[in-house]
Amino acid sequence: MRFLKGKISRRIQPGPSDLSCFRTYVPLVPPGEIDEMRQEMTRLREFHALAKSIVKNSKGEVLLAALRRGFAASVEAQKNEGAATIQQKAIIFTESRRTQEYLFRILETTEFAGRVMLFNGSNNDPKSREIYRHWLEKHAGTDRISGSPSADMRAALVDHFRDEAALMIATEAAAEGMNLQFCNLVVNYDLPWNPQRIEQRIGRCHRYGQKFDVVVVNFLNKNNAADQRVYELLDEKFRLFSGVFGASDEVLGAMESGVDFEKRIATIYQKCRTSEQIQFEFDQLQQELEIKIAEGQRDAREKLLDNFDQEVVEKVRIQSHDFLDRFNERLWLLTRYLLAPYARFEDGNYSFMLERNPFPGETIHPGPYRMGKNVEDANTYRVGHPLARRVLERGMALRVAPGEVVFDYSNSSKNIAILEPLVNQSGWLCCSHFSVSALELEDHLIFTGITDTGETLDEAQCRRLFDLPGKEQSGTDVPDTIKTVLEEAAARRRQGLLDELEAKNGHWFDTEMDKLDRWAEDRRAGLKTDLEELDQEIKETKKAARLAPNLPEKLERQKELRKLEIKRDEAWRSYDEASREIDRQKDALLDEVSRRLEQKTEQETLFTLRWGLV
Structure with a gap:
């Protein structure tokens, strides 16, 4: 559309649909561009016909399956931590109001009917207005009502999400200034290119007061090479979806010191047409980021561990092989004490080699065990493991x-x-x-x-x-x-x-x-x-x-x-x-x-x- 946009500075009166009428404006539209404009018009008509032919949105239809898997992952995370019962709540982020309304219609036909709500910049849909009216009646005469309609509307919608609804479908307006620590499932239906915006979204739920790990579900077009590489950078380099340090200000600051990530991504999408071009450009971008991100991670870890109180260190729950949260550290110490005759321990990476079964009545396999997440080369040792349960039982009996x-x-x-x-x-x-x-x-x-x-x-x-x-x-x-x-x-x-x-x-x-x-x-x-x-x-x-x-x-x-x-x-x-x-x-x-x-x-x-x- 680059030729149809900004080339004609004077208003053209209605005339024949044939593009030949533009030839009278030779000073404004060079003759060589008329054919290109005609070709572009043809492509636009093809795009329009293609869009009208789409009657089924596969991405929207798999959202329900994604929610079910996300809730299942949340429950599994809760079991692993031995925590209280988790609430089944999710916030779904999308980029446009039209997509938001479409998802609302889909989800209202599922088991979530009556428990779906919207949040956007205006919040003027009938359900939001009804929620606001009930909230005003409930808090009439109290200082919960600030007198600011926009602030009170946000408070009303957050309260309703906490107490009544199961799903909130939100545009970017919800990514700033809302505390949703009672919700631990974030769905990025539309994934932004800007890592700070993603961190803001996750930060609505991953904040002080959150009792569980935050589960993030991202929608990704696996057939699009550029989409794949964007997600790879966000996940593997910025580590937005797997821990605190990857999303720290020090790490995200790499973009503010010479690399405008979002603009670089947009440029790659615009100029690259083959998979080879896409891979080459993303490799270049990745090389520019790797050193700065690694330095940011190292500096942030050193600052936190060296300068902050132990209680602060525990609350941020560092994703590191050399650090466990307080609960798992207790489990490690008890295990090392009780299983000393049965295993060889390595404190450096919280692992041990179980040489024989200390509980003959229980099916427990000898071999390597290690605490932490993403354990691939050993048995994952956690509170829910049969060996850990027996260790805790014996410890409580002492x-x-x-x-x-x-x-x-x-x-x-x-x-x-x-x-x-x-x-x-x-x-x-x-x-x-x-x-x-x-x-x-x-x-x-x-x-x-x-x-x-x-x-x-x-x-x-x-x-x-x-x-x-x-x-x-x-x-x-x-x-x-x-x-x-x-x-x-x-x-x-x-x-x-x-x-x-x-x-x-x-x-x-x-x-x-x-x-x-x-x-x-x-x-x-x-x-x-x-x-x-x-x-x-x-x-x-x-x-x-x-x-x-x-x-x-x-x-x-x-x-x-x-x-x-x-x-x-x-x-x-x-x-x-x-x-x-x-x-x-x-x-x-x-x-x-x-x-x-x-x-x-x-x-x-x-x-x-x-x-x-x-």
Whole structure:
């Protein structure tokens, strides 16, 4: 379209469709370009005909399969981490409103019907306006309403996505400023070329408060060589889809220091016509990026590990062979302790060679094991593995006698700020197990501690002591006064946990009751609308029967009237049944709340020790 765009500066009056009319504007359109314009017009007509011939969008139809696979991957990630039940929620990013509306129509015909919502720059579709109206009614008179319609609309849609919807179809407007840490499935239906935009999308879900790994599903045309290479760069070089460091500012900054990635991609798409040309240009781009990205990764890792507190390091969950998150580090240490007679361990890469089965009653194969992700040359050792489960069971069965441990902070490579005030001090520490069972079972480890000067240790300090290497000293008895102080502190902590549980159950009850009331309101409103429409039809049919000019027509109208009256009676019965169903749902909710109030608690002291910190 380069010849039809910007060549004619004066307005051309309507004339013959034949391009020969353009020859009168010789100064504006050189004669040599007329034939090229005619060819371009022919190609445009062919493109138009081809577009109209497309009646089936295969990409849209496979979205449902992608969502199911993505949810399955999310559940698997949750199982691997041994975490709580995951919510089935996904945000689907697309580039245009038209695609957004198309996907909405498709998904509303699936098992997600009624649980699909939109988010875009205007948010003026009927469903979004209805969500906004309910949100304003719910928060009327509270400071949740800011007075800014756009900000309140965003808040309303986020709340609805968190509490009600399963899928949010969003344009780029949702990639900025929204916190969706309750959602861990991101679908890039349209994949941008700009890595920062992709990172913004993933960052809506992969943020503080996210309890699970974020699963990213990307749509890719495998028959397009350029699309394949773009994805390869985004995935393998920028590592946007496999960990924190690949998506860090230091790594993405490579584009701002001489390489405009998005423009380079656009240039390749425009000028390359063969697979060989595409491969050559992408190889050149990849070589330019590789050194800068590698340097960015190395610098970012060094800055984080050397300069930040250990708690910060754990929260970002580095994708590295030389680092495990806190939970898996505990599993590694316990495994190394219990399986020492049965295996040879390599701490450098968290691997071990199991030489014989330590649990004869369990089917466990000797051989190489390694912790971490993407393990290919060994058995993946994680909490869900039968060997790890048996190790945890044996570890929980151990009984620890009172003793003394001196922890070494000064020679540790870890930076734990909350322990620094305790250096060269000593005291007592107790760990107990506290369980609460109602509808669900909750387990807690309660740490309490004091210094010899009588200062109380907070729970984080107690836990962090065990991140350090330590030496066991000779055993010592625990004075009764120390037992009393530690038990009183543990009792306060147990009561605090019960108060938190009560508040959580109260919030759950309010949320469930609100959802039930809204469902009841929608159900009643729909039935009332049906009844009003039937009443209006009956009224009009009665009038038509009275005005009928002869008996046959009067009879016909009366038959129609009778059918409508029967239909109205059925609608009334449906209305009554809906009311009874609402009452049953409320009774069931109240019964569940009553069961939650029937709590059973158990506590057990696991160990008490005298501690020192040097």
